[in-house]
Amino acid sequence: xxxxxxxxxxxxxxxxxxxxxxxxxxxxxxxxxxxxxxxxxxxxxxxxxxxxxxxxxxxxxxxxxxxxxxxxxxxxxxxxxxxxxxxxxxxxxxxxxxxxxxxxxxxxxxxxxxxxxxxxxxxxxxxxxxxxxxxxxxx
Numbered sequence: 001x002x003x004x005x006x007x008x009x010x011x012x013x014x015x016x017x018x019x020x021x022x023x024x025x026x027x028x029x030x031x032x033x034x035x036x037x038x039x040x041x042x043x044x045x046x047x048x049x050x051x052x053x054x055x056x057x058x059x060x061x062x063x064x065x066x067x068x069x070x071x072x073x074x075x076x077x078x079x080x081x082x083x084x085x086x087x088x089x090x091x092x093x094x095x096x097x098x099x100x101x102x103x104x105x106x107x108x109x110x111x112x113x114x115x116x117x118x119x120x121x122x123x124x125x126x127x128x129x130x131x132x133x134x135x136x137x138x139x
Contacts, residue, residue, distance in 0.1 A: 011066040013081060014059040021051040030109045030117050037102045044105065046097040 021044070024030045033053075036042050041056035061069040068074055099105045109117040 009066060009086070011059075011062055013086065014062045014066075014068070016054055016056050018045075018052045018054045021053050023049075023051050027109075027113075027117065030105065033099075034102045034105050034117060037099060037105055044099040045095045047095060049096065 021033070022029070024033060033044055036053055037044060043054045043056075045052050045054060059068075061074075063069050068078070097108065099108070106117045
């Protein structure tokens with residue numbers, strides 16, 4: 001390219017945020033992640049064994065020219081961003097796993113656990129919505 005990448009970039013790095021997630025251990029953890037993926041602009045990825053939720057949301061300080069409106073006082077996370085990590089570079093991103101739709105996470109869960117995620121559990125004894133009542137002892 002021979003020039004500064006930012007001169008050609010549309011600020012891909014300023015259009016999302018990624019936050020760490022605890023590695024899912026229980027069925028409930030996977031089901032919660034499935035729920036996240038049911039929302040627009042949400043994806044989940046695994047990178048070097050660590051799990052993240054990614055939210056598509058443009059930085060409020062990004063200008064119409066794709067430049068940072070607070071460059072001199074930008075947050076530390078922005079200052080630490082390295083050109084080698086640039087989303088514009090065109091290199092494929094090295095996800096271990098990427099989930100953009102609930103069905104992808106469901107398939108991953110089923111492959112790992114051998115059962116479907118989100119399948120309804122058996123109704124409690126006595127039929128749906130009924131709880132078993134303990135009989136009172138009579139003296």
